[in-house]
Amino acid sequence: MSASLLSRISASSLHRVVRDIILDELQGTRGRSFSPPLPVGDERVELGPSGLDLDSLERFSLAARLNEFFAMHETGLEDNLLRARTTDRLVDVIREGLHVSAGSVGFRTGGTTADPRTIRHGTGELEEEVRVLAALLHDVERVILTVPSHHIYGFLFGVLVPEFLQVPVVDARWSLLGGDSRPRTGDVIVSVPFLWEQLLPVIQRLPGGTGGVTSTAPLPEGLARRLAESPLERILEIYGSSETGGVGWRDDQAESFQLFPFWRRGESAPHLLERVGDTGTSTTRELPDRIRWIGDRRFLPLGRRDTVVQVGGNNIDLDELRRRILELEISPAVEDCALRLDAPGERLRACLVTDRAPTEEEQDRARHILRSTLGDAEIPGELTWVRELPRSALGKRVDWKIPSR
Numbered sequence: 001m002s003a004s005l006l007s008r009i010s011a012s013s014l015h016r017v018v019r020d021i022i023l024d025e026l027q028g029t030r031g032r033s034f035s036p037p038l039p040v041g042d043e044r045v046e047l048g049p050s051g052l053d054l055d056s057l058e059r060f061s062l063a064a065r066l067n068e069f070f071a072m073h074e075t076g077l078e079d080n081l082l083r084a085r086t087t088d089r090l091v092d093v094i095r096e097g098l099h100v101s102a103g104s105v106g107f108r109t110g111g112t113t114a115d116p117r118t119i120r121h122g123t124g125e126l127e128e129e130v131r132v133l134a135a136l137l138h139d140v141e142r143v144i145l146t147v148p149s150h151h152i153y154g155f156l157f158g159v160l161v162p163e164f165l166q167v168p169v170v171d172a173r174w175s176l177l178g179g180d181s182r183p184r185t186g187d188v189i190v191s192v193p194f195l196w197e198q199l200l201p202v203i204q205r206l207p208g209g210t211g212g213v214t215s216t217a218p219l220p221e222g223l224a225r226r227l228a229e230s231p232l233e234r235i236l237e238i239y240g241s242s243e244t245g246g247v248g249w250r251d252d253q254a255e256s257f258q259l260f261p262f263w264r265r266g267e268s269a270p271h272l273l274e275r276v277g278d279t280g281t282s283t284t285r286e287l288p289d290r291i292r293w294i295g296d297r298r299f300l301p302l303g304r305r306d307t308v309v310q311v312g313g314n315n316i317d318l319d320e321l322r323r324r325i326l327e328l329e330i331s332p333a334v335e336d337c338a339l340r341l342d343a344p345g346e347r348l349r350a351c352l353v354t355d356r357a358p359t360e361e362e363q364d365r366a367r368h369i370l371r372s373t374l375g376d377a378e379i380p381g382e383l384t385w386v387r388e389l390p391r392s393a394l395g396k397r398v399d400w401k402i403p404s405r
Contacts (some may be wrong), residue, residue, distance in 0.1 A: 004228050005130075005163060006102040006123065007095070013149070013159045014091045016171055020150040021069060022052070022087070026105040045087040048220065066090065068118055069150065070170060075100040107152040107244045109315060119242050121152070125275070126160060128262050129246050133157070134164045136249060140211070141186030143169045144177065152242055153215050157190040157381050167172050177202045185209035188236075192216045194312035197223055213238065216313035218301070224253040239301060244285050247255065247273065256298040265296050269296065271305065276329055309341045311348060314377035321378055325350070327371060330366045332356050339380070339388055347381030351389060351400045358385055 045051045046348040047059065054062065063081035072078040076096040084090045104120045107185055133156065145158040162169045172181035172189075177199060183189060191199065196214060200223075208231055215238040219227075227235050239257050240246040248257035266272030266284060268292045274282040275298070290302040307318045318339045325337050336353035358366065363383070390400050 005127065006098045009098070009163055010092055010160060011095070012090075013163070013169065013393075014094055016089065016145075016169075017068065017069075017149045017155070017159065018087055018090050018094070018171075020148045020154075021065055022062060024150065025065055026052070026058070026150070027055075029061070047053070047085055047087070047090075051086075055361070066094065070097060071101070071104050071106065071120075072097045074103055074391070080165075090389050107150075107155070107242050119152075121245055125245065125262075126156070129156065129260070130160045130164050132260050132262075133161050133238075133246065137161065137165065137188060137211075137213075138163060139186070140167055140188045142167055142188075143182075144170045144172050144183050144187050144189040145169055145331060146175075146189065146191040146199075147216075148173070152245060152315070153240075154190070155239075157213055158391075160285035160396060161295065183207070183210045187211070188213060189232075193219050193223060196227060198225060200230070202225065203230045203232060209233055211236065213263070215240065217310035219253060221253065228253075239305075241288055244273065244287065247287070256294050256300050259297045259299065265293060265299075309348075311341065311346075311377040314375070316348070317376055321348075322373070324374070325352075328369055330369055331362055332358055336389055348378070349382040349384070350380035351384045351386055353386055353389055 010391060047054050047062075059082065063078070063084075066081050067073055067078045072094070075095045077093060077100065080093040080096075081090060082210070084093055102123050102284075104122045105126065106118045106120045108116045108118050143158060143162045145154065147154040149155055149158045149159070158169055170181050170187075175181040177183060183206055185207050186209055189199075190213045193214060196203075196212070196216070196219075211234045212227065212231055213236045219235075219237055224235070234251050236249060236251050237253070238246050239248045239250075246260055247263060248258045248259045262276055264274050264276055264282070266274055270293060271287045271289065273285050273287060275285055276282050287301075288304055288306065288308065290305055292300045292302055294300065308315050309318060310316070320341055322337050326334055327336050328334070330352075332354040334352045334354060338351040340349050341347075341353075342349065352366075363385070367383065384400055386400065
């Protein structure tokens with residue numbers, strides 16, 4: 001990607017990125033239930049008391065986050081982010097900066113793991129990926145975006161690829177694909193497995209000639225089958241991560257993933273890849289999953305190599321989440337906790353160990369504490385209360401049974 005592609009990013013796309021970053025920042029400081037008055041389009045919103053009412057610390061954190069994302073410090077314009085009083089002025093500063101320098105974009109690792117990191121992707125690498133993705137979507141007329149645009153998946157498919165293909169983007173983050181967001185022939189819907197599951201009733205009424213893209217988490221077999229039976233013409237599944245960007249693709253879940261042309265299989269371990277540059281040099285990247293290779297150009301992911309699971313496109317470190325739940329002031333006191341994800345596309349389940357059975361009022365209070373403290377994807381969808389965690393005859397922890405309703 002040349003600087004000229006970044007400089008052609010529309011104001012509305014930049015407004016969308018800025019809006020999503022503001023929302024992420026404010027939900028981090030004011031709580032996940034906070035919903036600021038941010039527009040879907042590119043309307044002007046005040047950052048001060050008459051609008052978002054950002055205090056001095058929030059303004060500084062926002063400016064730092066935007067600087068981190070767009071590398072404004074490479075342009076000498078980063079302090080102008082602090083002087084901006086409206087969202088449209090922030091967009092103006094960023095556009096000016098992208099005309100001066102566009103060396104990289106910084107994406108934070110998805111979800112709420114213990115230590116989210118910022119991964120910088122050079123614009124040359126992003127351009128290489130955009131060309132491959134655009135070739136896979138060459139006949140698309142519009143992109144229907146249902147995911148945040150400040151994560152690498154949303155930025156690629158909701159900003160860069162549409163700019164490369166010169167097709168419009170319909171912002172559908174807060175939509176059930178009705179009204180102005182209703183798909184039509186020639187559209188592609190960009191979403192994640194958790195949202196695909198929720199949108200299934202709507203998908204059944206789509207016109208012919210619409211397609212879909214899915215990523216960030218494995219597509220469950222049952223969901224993939226139902227999507228294949230729907231009016232969707234094609235579901236393009238992308239495998240990758242914040243650290244690597246896109247790695248491979250497939251449009252038939254019965255098949256393995258095809259490795260993108262700029263990657264090659266690492267030699268020392270199955271989960272290692274080498275990114276091949278234009279000059280023939282390569283850098284080694286590590287995949288988060290165990291990998292089974294089928295030859296040198298096709299592969300199948302076999303599950304995470306660590307304690308991180310994906311919920312709704314977010315990476316959740318179960319060990320870190322358990323630690324945080326044990327620190328909460330829940331009554332009766334939680335002495336131990338186990339977490340599990342039964343299947344991709346579902347919510348977490350939690351088993352809480354207490355010295356007595358909680359009353360209904362205490363259970364409601366516990367759910368309130370969890371909802372007001374944890375991130376959306378971290379909140380367990382099911383709570384089971386026990387006196388002790390179930391264990392096998394050998395003393396090893398085993399899964400608990402879900403109470404019948």
